[in-house]
Amino acid sequence: MKIVVCVKQVPDTTEVKINPETNTLIREGVASILNPFDMYAVEEAIRIKEKVGGTVIVLSMGPPQVAEQLKETIAMGADEAILVSDRAFAGSDTLATSYALSKAIEKIADVNLVICGKQAIDGDTAQVGPEIAEKIGIPHLTYVKKIEAISETEITLERMNEDGYERVQMPLPGLITVVKEINEPRLPSLKGMMRSKKAEIPIWSAADIDADPAKCGLNGSPTWVKRIFIPEIKCQGEIFSGEPEEQVKFLVNALVGRKIVV
Amino acid sequence: MGIKIYLEKCYGCKVCVPSCPFGLIEIVDKKAVIKDGCNLCGACVSTCKFKAIEIIRDVKVTIDKSLYKGVWIFAEQRNGQLANVAKELLGEGRKLADELGEPLVAVLLGHNIESEAKQLVAYGADQVFVADAPQLEHFLEDSYTQVLVDLVQKERPNIILMGATAIGRSLAPKVAARLETGLTADCTGLDVDVAEKNLLQTRPAFGGNLMATILCPNHRPQMATVRPKVFKPLEPDLGRKATITKVDLSKTQWEIRAKILEIVNEVGHSVNLEEANIIVSGGRGLCDPKNFELVRELADTLGAAVGASRAAVDSGWIPYAHQVGQTGKTVGPKVYIACGIRGAIQHLAGMQSSDIIVAINKDPDAPIFKLATYGIVGDVLEILPMLTKEFKKALG
Structure with missing residues (x-):
């Protein structure tokens, strides 16, 4: 069983704040982390390996410094990690990113299962996983919360939707994206940490994965960013004052009196 | 390809400096300098009043954009029931279609769903494509992509909107990748540039800390998923008339790899x-x-x-x-x-x-x-x- 897990280095967006005076992002002290949703993907891959045997390969695309951070996944129990990195990939949208990652997965070869987190917390697109699957020509399923059974040729799982979930069977090779309900990611073991220190993370260039320059980076990206701005928060509300009892009465009158709550 | 600062246009005003989400712009000798690590996101470009920053692309336009017409909405149904987001998309799609002077088209995939097709007319569609087959009763990525891509290649819509739901966010990227076109996720604002027939797609980015307006200028169709509950449906008008077209699936060679074993509804509890x-x-x-x-x-x-x-x-x-x-x-x-x-x-x-x-x-x-x-x-x-x-x- 050969499993590839796609991960992304992201700024910890939960730590990003807006400076209300200048209305700009405060970036100081915002750490780069591995996308939290991807850690569930790494954990699930390790669990599958522990159950049915195999290899777990972590794959990422990003600037060279990501290589160091990928070692965290080796400390958890991944067998190897590979970084795809090249200036040619700068400016990639989801289509160009999935093209590059799909070429890397084809180079890894004979992969049974690709696992991605449901989305990355910086872009929140949830698109790269399904797009990789389509580029490689394998089926995919999203929002997976439980794997019931798995072999090298077939997976049975539960995937979430708005109404509940579906039990679905899919032939492998295939790709799944996982949600946080699926597991609780483990902490690195001492042995894993020792191993990760010595691990070499290969860095693959666009040429290494035989990528067509026309499909990479800006040139391979149909979508362009026209403008980025800080969302305005409207400020027109009514803040009550007085004793708590009075404030509560004001509120109930406002909502019930105006037939908003009936 | 890359980012360029036109030094003769740059006055070192520093307005662009805080716009970089990665903090990579510096003013050196009264000129903006982009430090290493720029991922060409383009956030700084629109902040410069002097147009001194440009993202340079080798653009090869390979399609004739004038051949692509119509605002399509994917009319999601679950268990034979039209999802609310389909009605919301029709409400917003109506505005976009009217501004562009193009028809608003709903595409409904399912099985025994005639009555839902009529609802789509009442909520604003000019035309409804209905693909009805037992293979389409429940959503599966393969069957839905197959039918939708065939129809898109035949009819050539300008814009396709889908709900940013569990179904839409799995289907849209598969369709976009097969069509080799752009897709913008989870939009909360839509507008059109009538001259270029471009869709202006605004969405939260960076964990909601920033908003980004995205274009797909040289590829068609332009695709977006739209967050539910953001747009409002129109008041249904049961007297509206529109064409309901049955999609011919008689020659479809179904290639469906996944199989649903059980559908579990948990909404009750x-x-x-x-x-x-x-x-x-x-x-x-x-x-x-x-x-x-x-x-x-x-x-x-x-x-x-x-x-x-x-x-x-x-x-x-x-x-x-x-x-x-x-x-x-x-x-x-x-x-x-x-x-x-x-x-x-x-x-x-x-x-x-x-x-x-x-x-x-x-x-x-x-x-x-x-x-x-x-x-x-x-x-x-x-x-x-x-x-x-x-x-x-x-x-x-």
Whole structure:
């Protein structure tokens, strides 16, 4: 069983704040982390390996410094990690990113299962996983919360939707994206940490994965960013004052009196 | 290909400096300099009044854009029932189609779904394509992509909108990748550039801290998923007339790899936040998981659903299914009551389209008050029981 897990280095967006005076992002002290949703993907891959045997390969695309951070996944129990990195990939949208990652997965070869987190917390697109699957020509399923059974040729799982979930069977090779309900990611073991220190993370260039320059980076990206701005928060509300009892009465009158709550 | 600063146009005004989400612009000798690590996101370009920054692309336009016409909406159905987001897409799609002078077309895939097709007309469609087959009764990526891509290649729409739902967010990227076109996820604002027939797609990025407007200028169709509960449906007009076209599937060679074994509906005993009229949400200000009982009591009194902030969920006080926000659910109820929630931007991104927002928080400077229609400054543990009692009295 050969499993590839796609991960992304992201700024910890939960730590990003807006400076209300200048209305700009405060970036100081915002750490780069591995996308939290991807850690569930790494954990699930390790669990599958522990159950049915195999290899777990972590794959990422990003600037060279990501290589160091990928070692965290080796400390958890991944067998190897590979970084795809090249200036040619700068400016990639989801289509160009999935093209590059799909070429890397084809180079890894004979992969049974690709696992991605449901989305990355910086872009929140949830698109790269399904797009990789389509580029490689394998089926995919999203929002997976439980794997019931798995072999090298077939997976049975539960995937979430708005109404509940579906039990679905899919032939492998295939790709799944996982949600946080699926597991609780483990902490690195001492042995894993020792191993990760010595691990070499290969860095693959666009040429290494035989990528067509026309499909990479800006040139391979149909979508362009026209403008980025800080969302305005409207400020027109009514803040009550007085004793708590009075404030509560004001509120109930406002909502019930105006037939908003009936 | 890359980013270029035209030094003769740059006056070193520094306006671009804070626009870089990665902090990579520096002013050296009164000129902007981009440091290593730029990922060409383009955030700085529109901030420069002097047009001194440009993203340079080797653009090869390979399609004739004038051949692509029509605003399409994917009319999602689950268990034979039209999803609300389909009606919302028709409402917004109607505006876009009228501005562009193009037809608004709904595409409905399913089995025995005639009556839903008529609803789509009532909600604003000029034409409805109905693909009806047992293979399409329940959503599967392969069958839906196959039918949709065939139809798109034949009919050549300019724009395709889908709901940013579990189905839409799995289907749209597969379709976009097969068509080799652009896709913008989870939009909360749409507009058109009539001259270029471009869709201006605005969406939260960076965990909701930033908004980005995205274009897909040289590829067609332009595809976007749209967040549910952001746009409003039109009033249904049962007298509207439109063409309902059956899609011919007689020659379709089905290639469906996955198989549904069982469909489990949990809505009854889970949390249907998306459909709730009133939501009472709790945050870290509740101090202790057992105080969620106060939130539940108020919710029961009002017939409301219970929501929660990420902080409360991460603390293990309440399951993830209750989480409202950028990484949880997006809701748009009539009334949203935020109890002990400060209002991190991640939370606001998931509830700001609520009609009325009530904030209860002891910190008058909490960001939630900026968004609130009504605010009570006080201890949520003291206020909540009073509120429940007062509502019980008022509602009899």
